[in-house]
Amino acid sequence: MSDASRTDRGTASGILGRVFSRDHRVIGLQYFFLSLTAALVGIALSALMRFHLVWPGASLPFFGAIKPEQYLAMLTMHGTLMIFFVLTTAPQGAFGNYFLPLQIGAREMAFPRLNMLSFWFTLLAFLVLLSAFFVSGGAPISGWTHYPPLSAVPSAGPGQGTGMDLWIASIGLFCFASVLGSINFIVTVLDRRAPGMTMMRLPLTVWAWFITAILSLLAFTVLHAAILLLFLDRHAGTSFFVPEGVVVNGSVLQHSGGSPLLWQHLFWFFGHPEVYIAILPGMGLTSHLLSTFARKPVFGYRAMVYAMMAIGALGFMVWGHHMFVSGMNPFAAFAFSVMTMVIGVPSAIKTFNWLGTLWRGSIRLTVPMMFAIGFVSVFVTGGLSGPILAQPALDMYLHDTYFVVAHFHLIMGVAAVLGIFAGTYFWFPKMFGRQMNSTLGYLHFWITFVGAYAIFLPMHFLGMAGHPRRYSQLTDVHYLQALVPLQRFITLAAFVTIAGQAIFLVNLFWSMRRGQVAETNPWEATTLEWGEPTDSLTVARGAYEFNVPGAKAEFLPQREGQDAS
Amino acid sequence: MARALLVALVLLTCGTLYLFIAKIWWMPTLASVSGAAVDREFSATLLILGVVFVLAQVALGAFVWTFRRSKQAGYSTGHRGAEIIWTVITAVIFIALSLAGERTWAELRTSQTPAEQDVQVEVTGTQFAWYFRYPGPDGKFGKTIATNVDASLGSASAIGLDTSDPASKDDMVTAVLVVPANRDVRLRLHAQDVIHSFFVPELRLKQDAVPGLNVEAHFKANKLGEYEIVCAELCGLGHYRMHAALRIVSEDEYSQWVRQQNGAAR
Numbered sequence: 137m138s139d140a141s142r143t144d145r146g147t148a149s150g151i152l153g154r155v156f157s158r159d160h161r162v163i164g165l166q167y168f169f170l171s172l173t174a175a176l177v178g179i180a181l182s183a184l185m186r187f188h189l190v191w192p193g194a195s196l197p198f199f200g201a202i203k204p205e206q207y208l209a210m211l212t213m214h215g216t217l218m219i220f221f222v223l224t225t226a227p228q229g230a231f232g233n234y235f236l237p238l239q240i241g242a243r244e245m246a247f248p249r250l251n252m253l254s255f256w257f258t259l260l261a262f263l264v265l266l267s268a269f270f271v272s273g274g275a276p277i278s279g280w281t282h283y284p285p286l287s288a289v290p291s292a293g294p295g296q297g298t299g300m301d302l303w304i305a306s307i308g309l310f311c312f313a314s315v316l317g318s319i320n321f322i323v324t325v326l327d328r329r330a331p332g333m334t335m336m337r338l339p340l341t342v343w344a345w346f347i348t349a350i351l352s353l354l355a356f357t358v359l360h361a362a363i364l365l366l367f368l369d370r371h372a373g374t375s376f377f378v379p380e381g382v383v384v385n386g387s388v389l390q391h392s393g394g395s396p397l398l399w400q401h402l403f404w405f406f407g408h409p410e411v412y413i414a415i416l417p418g419m420g421l422t423s424h425l426l427s428t429f430a431r432k433p434v435f436g437y438r439a440m441v442y443a444m445m446a447i448g449a450l451g452f453m454v455w456g457h458h459m460f461v462s463g464m465n466p467f468a469a470f471a472f473s474v475m476t477m478v479i480g481v482p483s484a485i486k487t488f489n490w491l492g493t494l495w496r497g498s499i500r501l502t503v504p505m506m507f508a509i510g511f512v513s514v515f516v517t518g519g520l521s522g523p524i525l526a527q528p529a530l531d532m533y534l535h536d537t538y539f540v541v542a543h544f545h546l547i548m549g550v551a552a553v554l555g556i557f558a559g560t561y562f563w564f565p566k567m568f569g570r571q572m573n574s575t576l577g578y579l580h581f582w583i584t585f586v587g588a589y590a591i592f593l594p595m596h597f598l599g600m601a602g603h604p605r606r607y608s609q610l611t612d613v614h615y616l617q618a619l620v621p622l623q624r625f626i627t628l629a630a631f632v633t634i635a636g637q638a639i640f641l642v643n644l645f646w647s648m649r650r651g652q653v654a655e656t657n658p659w660e661a662t663t664l665e666w667g668e669p670t671d672s673l674t675v676a677r678g679a680y681e682f683n684v685p686g687a688k689a690e691f692l693p694q695r696e697g698q699d700a701s
Numbered sequence: 702m703a704r705a706l707l708v709a710l711v712l713l714t715c716g717t718l719y720l721f722i723a724k725i726w727w728m729p730t731l732a733s734v735s736g737a738a739v740d741r742e743f744s745a746t747l748l749i750l751g752v753v754f755v756l757a758q759v760a761l762g763a764f765v766w767t768f769r770r771s772k773q774a775g776y777s778t779g780h781r782g783a784e785i786i787w788t789v790i791t792a793v794i795f796i797a798l799s800l801a802g803e804r805t806w807a808e809l810r811t812s813q814t815p816a817e818q819d820v821q822v823e824v825t826g827t828q829f830a831w832y833f834r835y836p837g838p839d840g841k842f843g844k845t846i847a848t849n850v851d852a853s854l855g856s857a858s859a860i861g862l863d864t865s866d867p868a869s870k871d872d873m874v875t876a877v878l879v880v881p882a883n884r885d886v887r888l889r890l891h892a893q894d895v896i897h898s899f900f901v902p903e904l905r906l907k908q909d910a911v912p913g914l915n916v917e918a919h920f921k922a923n924k925l926g927e928y929e930i931v932c933a934e935l936c937g938l939g940h941y942r943m944h945a946a947l948r949i950v951s952e953d954e955y956s957q958w959v960r961q962q963n964g965a966a967r
Contacts (some may be wrong), residue, residue, distance in 0.1 A: 203938075205938040285895045286937060292828075292894065326911075379912050379914075382893070382913070382966075383827075383850045383861070384895070385828075386850065418729060430768070434779075435779050438779075457882070464907050466810040466811050467811060470807075473806070477795040484787065485787065488787045491760055491764060492777075495775075496774065497768050497771070497775070498767060498768065499768045499770065501702045501765070506706070509706060509765060513713070516754065516758060516761075517754065521750075523746065523750060526799070527746065528802065529809055530739065530742060530746065532908075533743075533902070533905050533907060535907055536900075536933040537933070582705075592719060593716075597720065597726035597727070598726065600726065600728050601729065601902075604900065604932070607940065608940070609941055611941075611942075612942035613931050613944050614929060615729065618745070622726060642931065683773070693930055
């Protein structure tokens with residue numbers, strides 16, 4: 137059954153009721169379209185940046201030439217939009233809200249009103265962020281990481297005044313919304329599971345959302361505190377992050393006693409777990425899809441759960457690897473480096489188990505399956521540059537170069553986005569009652585998969601050649617001239633890949649109205665979301681019972697009374 | 702589709718391997734003694750991770766191709782022995798890699814002892830220029846005062862040198878970093894306004910310059926020539942054009958340069 141044929145429960149009727157809905161499915165869709173919008177803005181910004189990098193003097197229609205500070209404003213906004221409003225919002229806010237209750241057999245999230253509030257705060261945060269483009273000075277230029285003093289001193293550059301304040305306001309709202317959302321997720325998983333749905337019977341998607349919610353709760357609260365301190369440094373004369381004797385633009389600041397490194401510690405204490413907040417749901421979904429379409433149980437279900445827990449826990453102990461060359465005591469690097477390497481172990485376990493799930497399966501290469509396989513490939517490629525950057529001596533060379541840009545875009549950007557696409561193609565029949573067109577789906581997969589590699593693989597070599605990141609143009613540093621042809625290739629690849637996303641948009645909106653009407657369980661999956669939650673629902677078995685020896689059916693749904701039917 | 706995936710993954714693997722072996726784009730020629738350890742570490746790491754990369758990508762493609770629509774899927778919920786084996790193997794590899802990396806880091810950063818004959822230079826980063834200060838014959842850096850800073854009055858004023866301090870009399874402030882080859886160079890990095898980062902690819906050296914901190918960095922150059930010092934930490938709209946020259950010269954040339962600078966200052 138699709139959303140349209142379902143009566144709204146627990147929500148006021150009328151248009152207002154539908155907009156300000158407390159229904160988790162409506163909220164899930166609201167998050168989905170919010171992050172789609174954010175992604176389109178973020179992608180447009182990257183197209184402009186790629187354009188400016190290789191044609192710095194060229195002027196755009198209605199815009200003129202892009203100035204260095206405008207490039208940096210775009211860079212800051214691209215990072216912020218993608219990390220907060222796409223990679224955090226789509227996997228957790230959209231799919232989590234829509235499917236977590238369905239997959240555990242709950243009729244609603246534990247706190248529907250909180251859920252609604254969480255969405256509206258996120259939307260408000262989004263609007264506040266975008267407004268930074270339109271104030272005097274424009275959007276902030278200090279990158280999404282906002283290292284002080286650059287971020288703490290309004291006179292340090294254009295955009296560091298009102299634009300920066302709007303950024304702080306936006307992320308403050310976002311943190312608040314995330315905390316509300318994560319409490320809701322945690323309670324729902326612990327408290328609202330249908331009878332028989334033990335923790336070890338949960339689909340791995342639910343485990344991923346659950347662990348992600350715990351990470352969000354712990355990480356966003358710290359970010360919230362950090363940006364509050366930054367705000368106070370900017371407006372209340374405090375000196376948390378600004379030391380004595382700082383001279384900006386010829387004038388001496390009246391601060392003393394602060395430490396720029398304190399911000400980095402706080403920020404990355406949030407920032408590193410944030411990477412896992414973005415990618416864990418994708419990992420959960422990949423496990424889910426590989427099993428469903430290989431028609432085989434997840435290889436090492438328990439190991440997968442423990443690996444996700446280990447990644448989540450270790451994720452809080454490695455933030456210092458972002459700071460090897462920050463001026464932090466070099467002895468601290470030893471501990472952070474070892475802990476970072478250790479994260480490689482659960483990550484490798486996940487990869488091995490994915491391969492183990494495919495081994496001797498009967499693989500159906502549907503569109504969502506293609507994206508899940510793509511996820512594994514990109515996860516491996518992006519993940520393997522991790523143990524390079526985790527070594528402080530190597531990071532000393534590669535830090536803040538394009539090598540890092542390649543690393544995090546592959547592992548958290550592209551992998552997570554492939555996960556989001558996989559989720560969209562997979563759950564579309566449930567969300568809209570129709571199937572997406574698979575020819576367009578395959579075409580979209582190939583352009584995205586090949587295109588992403590064409591964009592980000594070469595960036596490793598830029599980094600190895602010593603190309604620093606966040607340079608608005610390559611005109612001044614001499615040794616960068618030799619890298620211009622490679623940058624041009626990347627820009628070209630980016631343009632093609634971005635254009636290819638139009639295929640997805642067309643497919644998405646066309647299929648909503650015209651797609652082939654979907655059956656109740658079009659993928660022959662086992663989990664509960666492919667039926668409706670009822671009061672008498674009980675769960676009979678684990679999530680991935682495919683081709684069980686001796687069973688009458690090829691797959692055994694989790695729902696009691698549906699087996700062998 | 703399965704064949705296409707296999708081909709794509711094999712092409713990806715071969716293409717990547719080719720680029721890493723052909724070294725069309727690579728680290729620039731090494732110009733420091735300590736950098737050799739970095740390069741060695743990098744090669745060893747690449748070799749190990751390269752093997753893992755090839756095995757994982759090819760296995761992914763091969764599994765998908767082999768088991769596409771096979772008639773009957775096997776049933777397996779996992780294999781404890783296999784889990785233990787690959788967990789132990791990856792743990793051993795990563796920890797060994799980590800220990801090797803720690804050793805290089807210790808060699809570079811935590812086991813340096815300053816010596817009399819070392820060249821000392823204070824590096825100041827400011828939006829969007831680098832300044833280099835040599836302590837002169839007395840071996841002492843004079844005081845700097847924030848309120849004295851005025852970039853329009855030349856290099857010494859740009860860092861706010863306190864001319865009333867006797868130690869500052871023989872300090873020499875330049876916009877170019879000149880150091881002799883085969884001598885230890887000790888940098889004291891510092892920033893005036895926002896964070897900058899001192900990066901010379903040929904030295905394999907990068908270190909942030911942070912307001913309020915004096916961060917030590919060290920290198921010993923061994924290849925004469927002129928190199929570029931760039932800023933590697935986003936510092937504002939002129940980040941992309943914040944660069945300076947590093948000249949690595951012979952001992953003779955160095956002492957001649959120092960004499961010239963002193964002459965020019967007087």
